[in-house]
Amino acid sequence: MSGVSKRYGGVTALKEADLSVTPGRIHAVLGENGAGKSTLIKIMAGVVAPDEGMITLDGKPVSFATPAAANAAGIVCVFQELSLIPDLTAADNIIISNPPQRFGMIDRKAQRALAEQALAAAGTADIHPFALVRDLSLSRRQMVEIAKALARRPRVLILDEATSALTAADVRNVFGVIKRLRAEGTAIVYISHRMHEIAELADDCTVFRNGRKIATYAAGSKTDTEVVELMIGREYKNVFPPKSTAARPETPALSCRNLSWSGRLNDISFSLHAGEVVGLGGLDGQGQRELLLAMFGVLRGVTGQIEVAGKPASLADPEAAKSGAAAMALIPEDRKIEGLMLPMSIAENLCFAALDRVSSRGIIDRSKQAERVAAMIELLKIKVVDPDLPVSSLSGGNQQKVVIAKWLMNDPRIVLLNDPMRGIDVGTKQELYALLRKLADEGVAILFYSTDYDELIGCCDRVMVMYDGAIVRTLEGDAITEHALVASALNISEAPPA
């Protein structure tokens, strides 16, 4: 690939990226969240089309309109998100795109043979080909996914975080498979956040940052610290308000003890004080979202104890979480699905979390509503022509402000934010950072999950870094540095350089 660029709207996800992979070698791709890795492999696998640049395969320029075209050319990708259909069998899934046919029907015998072959190649012959995928554990499902890729006989195999869901035993299996494929002359692109895996497997490494290729080097020629530096080294803009140094009350506004959920959250304990902005860090998908949802009463089967202002609280659903002593608010990550009713008006959207504050006995008080809506538009400086227009008429940043405003209307005491700044312009971000700090100074406790390390450093008094569903490190004050964050996120035990 050379000079490949991809823009999504105004955001450049990938800029003039080059990457070349050689048969019989494993090429590791490293980078922070949002560095452009996923976009890069999506382009290689034909999921999205590049805006510029070209891809050559065996020296000939190619372009893939669909993933099927890329597959046909021998480029196969194992994505981070599973692409299996849970209600079909392992065998069905493995050969789903190209089943062996006889007289127009699927040839079950041939199918079974192919599936068994693929599963054996993935080192997991113990999975029955006719087992339903939904009955398999997450790790086994991932193995089926890998078998599915192998069944397509890849010449270029792309593994995107393919090991993140695997058990240690399956990881060993996969490593064996990858090494064998390398010996057989397959070109492999390996994306992982686990440094020790890269150290074990990779022949070459390429680091991406902010959508650009930063460096390519032979594996082992750089230390972990140097790699981390390559991954983060970007200018640091001071868009953050000063942190407060005021003393905080003894009793935490909220404390969680031994929260666990379904293997995705493991024994999480922490407390949150009024006036404090606490960050949740770590790589994407280490349980941060689940933790916020668990606290907000969305998940079923969460074990452990949540205390609000020193008293045990049972927060069974969002309705319970937002009312009473907890007065919690959750700013969701996906405003279009979880935050807003797009066709409905700005005013209506602003009121949804605080309907009982603009009504009495279930009847909406229009003057009270108009008053509250105006106050919120004023407070967050939402650019609104007319609050009766649909919220979809606003820009992304202003829509996000509506989501935040709708919760502030409920006067929350604990605010949980699920990566709220994604896809928002810098100016709006700056306003929202200031708002968060202002809320904290007014005595609100804030838990702020962000995938942007700058934000965590700039906004938070404390940052809890999560890895694999647990809090692995808590950084406080000056200890919150990019080095420390990245190192903890990768769960590398080395101490950050002074």
Added chain:
Amino acid sequence: MTSGTTPVHKSRGLPAMRGVEPAVLIAFGCILLLLVVGAMYSRNFLSATYLLQQLKVASFLGVIATGTMMVILLGQIDLSVPWVVTAGAMMACAAASFGPVGAVLAVPVGILCGALIGLVNGFATAYLRIPSMIVTLATNAVTQGLMVVYTGGFSPQDSATPAMRWLATGELIPRVPNGVVVWVVVAVAAVFLLNRTTFGRSIYAIGNRERAAYLSGINTRRIVMLTFVLAGGLSAFGGVLLAGYASKAAQSMGDAYLLPAIAAVVLGGTHVLGGRGSYLGTVAGVVLITLLQSILSVMQIEEAGRQLIFGAVIVVMLLLYGRQKAL
């Protein structure tokens, strides 16, 4: 999904027209067109007597469609309409046979029976998470069974109370049948409920994005259940009025109301997948459907032809609306 093609209200210039969906205007336009076509056929189509008669017939459908609309606004569907209508009528008449106390309680008993069936629908949909299409189909069948057991398969012998007859055909206001007045009352209540209460606002919210509504701390399950209860009660009330109109209940008297009720709601511009729609549109849809049926029968078109035209008109209008949304 539909979120990408959100229609922005274009009629911003006229404050009175704001929020009125183009579909509602089209439906009203079609009503006028039908009247013009009818008038060319016979002068009587524009007489007050005929129009009031049509409004009376429309009022039964109007009451039933009110509940149907709320369920559709949620993004659900209520297919139990036919036998809830019949059950409402039969149970009200059955209560009437228990002497003077029964006569007083006839109307509430009928409505209550419908509300109970609605409760089952709502509970299964909201709490047990069974698709409403399946649940309501099932309760429709069960209700049918119960009614057949009750009547022994014959036409029920009980007849409607004077109060029920008065509700449907009496004239509190000279020349205006009470059925129409009842519909107006139901309509005003529905408009108030949908636009001015937290309950109504929550219905729209759930229909748009149930997930976002839930995460906003709205008790989505309770709202869904209550809406089904309301829809059941309204269907049964429609049945009570029908029994009053016909003086007695009859087997499968509700069969003719399922498709027209859904068609009226959808022709009135309510989004089939929920979240959008105004009651004014439903009124237009109900009148439109009633007029269409009446004109087709007055023109003495055979039953088969009537069904054909009726179905075709619905499909064509929905296609028209579909085109519009894509703009």
